[in-house]
Amino acid sequence: MIAFYENRTTDYHCRSILPGRSRIQCAAHLHTHIELVLFLEGHCTAFADTERCEINGGDVFIAFPNQIHRYESYDKERYRLFIINPDILPEIASIFTDSHPTSSKIAGAAKDPEILALAERLAALDSESGPYLEVRRHGYLMALLGRLLSQMVLTKTVPDDSHALKTIVNYCAKNYTSDLSLSLLENELHISRYYISHLFSDKLQIGFNDYVNSLRVSFACNYLRYSDRSVTEISDLVGFGTLRTFNRAFLKQMGRTPSEYRRMKREAHSAEKTQRKESL
CATH class of the missing domain: 2.60.120.280 (Regulatory protein AraC)
Known part of the structure; x- marks a missing residue:
């Protein structure tokens, strides 16, 4: 899973x-x-x-x-x-x-x-x-x-697969806006790139690049829901190199484009506010 x-x-x-x-x-x-x-x-x-x-x-x-x-x-x-x-x-x-x-x-x-x-x-x-x-x-x-x-x-906690994975996840969470790669993590964390790749596929059942994209998409969702920043600006803020890459990764994880996601959340929020007013 x-x-x-x-x-x-x-x-x-x-x-x-x-x-x-x-x-x-x-x-x-x-x-x-x-x-x-x-x-x-x-x-x-x-x-x-x-x-x-x-x-x-x-x-x-x-x-x-x-x-x-x-x-x-x-x-x-x-x-x-x-x-x-x-x-x-x-x-x-x-x-x-x-x-x-x-x-x-x-x-x-x-x-x-x-x-x-x-x-x-x-x-x-x-x-x-x-x-x-x-x-x-x-x-x-x-x-x-x-x-x-x-x-x-x-x-x-002793150094093992779980400890190494937590170290890697923590690093990615703190540096998700950077140009993350297996080579970079190998140099920064002194953990073999092949071992990192194995951990993601074995423990999380997801490739490293897909994981980084899912992390960036998670942060992007917050910007889309709670800010008025443009989709292009959000794409840059969360570390995607191009808008096309952002749209493709977002669609893969969320099942809709960033613009569709923002519209859906705002419509749901508006409907919820209306429902609360009517119940008063």
Whole structure:
């Protein structure tokens, strides 16, 4: 299964889902954030790298930064999802970048009253305003992750295929606007170009060039949705050499041209605003 790099544009995201509203199922992906799911009701299968976890109501699933993860849904679910940039928690950030869990499943952790209370307070903050909101959020996140980490067994990350892949993915994420090539990465990271090519085809089931293009397209989608920059300007901003290459790569990944994508998203946003007004 092809795993795509997901460009997270915010440092923190919280979502609470009621049964039947939205399934957690999603394709294999990776990003530089911590992904934490408190599964309250229902059942799903979650994957982190090569680990398969059967997640039931009351369990917690956590994916560390740059772990390839995905979910398969079967029925109605209720869960809280937190996506957190470890950089906003510098006191413990190295734990998430320099180690990994022996298992991404923490059985029964979502039944812990302390964990539930902290998750509820974090979710409630999204509807609050006022001074020191970020200070409070930081405190709740530290307490929540501290409680969860105390129930996990961590292993120091050692250089292997997964470590090399994370190093390469991190480099690509930071330099996607540059003219990336296997030769460049070989010189910069001191990793054989043939080994890099093997990692992408074996671990992500995608060629290196297609991966870089998918990364650039991911960033381009944000520009198309949230800015008024022209398609040509966006093509240059995300590192495509020509507009033709950009259009071809975008169509391959998204199934439509950049202009069609922008129009579709804006029409959907406009319809959503109209629906909200009519419901008032």
